[in-house]
Amino acid sequence: MSNHKGGNKSGKRRPKNKADSKKAATVDQNYSKDEEIRLNKFIAHAGFCSRRDADEYISAGKVQVNGQVTTELGTKVRRKDSVVVDGQNLSLEPFVYLLLHKSKDVITTTDDDRDRTTVMDQIEDATGYRVYPVGRLDRNTTGLLVLTNDGDLAHRLMHPSYEVRKTYQVSTENPLSEGQLEQYLEGVELEDGIAKGYNITQFVDDPYTFEMSVFEGRNRLIRRMVEFHGTEVTKLKRIEYAGLTLKDVPMGRWRYLRQNEINNLRKLVKLETLDFNKGK
Structure with missing residues (x-):
């Protein structure tokens, strides 16, 4: 665990120019109108869900291709086909x-x-x-x-399974001691299992605030970890993700x-x- 000088550097921030950024943020799915695409891939690439979840929608009879219910997982479609999942019309x-x-x-x-x-x-x-x-x-x-x-x-x-890192800045109602913060490195017992923190940084001039990374996304995880030590979160901000x-x-x-x-x-x-x- 390390110490951190409290507070954030302030300065004038200029919002990003949306027009300049759009080219870098989008990528066209260059399928021709007659190219065959697996149905689950079409559904995923339309932004509806993952391919694995798409297979479940297909198997459950919740997918229509050109007006017909399709339950065959290996079905292939074309960009020009009508694909409806759970009542929603999809497009690439x-x-x-x-x-x-x-x-x-x-x-x-x-x-x-x-x-x-x-x-x-x-x-x-x-x-x-x-x-x-x-x-x-x-x-x-x-x-x-x-x-x-x-x-x-x-x-x-x-x-x-991919253990994506998330880092939070946490402020608490009562300050946590260095020993209490170090407990997160070892893991604390919550009702749904052990929860661990990583790269914990204690603010030197603000004993109520620290930063901590986690590699899971359980519901209210940071808040419950703080409650383990008998206090509550007063402010929570995610400052880094992946x-x-x-x-x-x-x-x-x-x-x-x-x-x-x-x-x-x-x-x-x-x-x-x-x-x-x-x-x-």
Whole structure:
């Protein structure tokens, strides 16, 4: 465990120019209208879900191709075909990747029946494409959230087997001692198993605040780890996710991921990298 001088460097931040970033953030899926594509791949590349989940939709009879229910997993379709999954019409749009600096009191969902502000409201009209949040942040948790329509990437980033690193800045109601923080390195017993923290950094001039990384995404994990020591989180912010940071992204704003960032994410979860020059 190391010490950290409290506070963040402040300075004037200039939001990213969306037009300049769009080319780096999208990659066209260069399938011709007559090229055959496996149905589960089509569904994943339309941003609906992962290929594995697509197979479950197909087997359950929830997929229609050109108006007919299709349950054969090996089915192939063409770009021009009509594909409907669970009532939703799908199409092969370009892959889009965004990084959002989520605000407090914003819900990590695509819509909310109680009309509360969602992350989709914070990127409304941003791309013209349908994107989805990768994982969740609690309503009162701020910080870094990735959104994409790349179903395979989203599924793997959320899958525990890939152990994607997430780093949080945590403020607590009562300060935690160095010994208590070191317990996280060994692991603390929660109701659903042992939880460990990594790269723990204690703020020297703010005993109520520390930084900690985790490699799993259990529900309310950081908050429950703090509650293990008899106190509560007063402020929680995700400052890093899979190597991405919030640099130059003010609260409530977003930017497109850059080409190297996209391919770094894909390599991290053992997916092939994308050729951004294809078709040019």
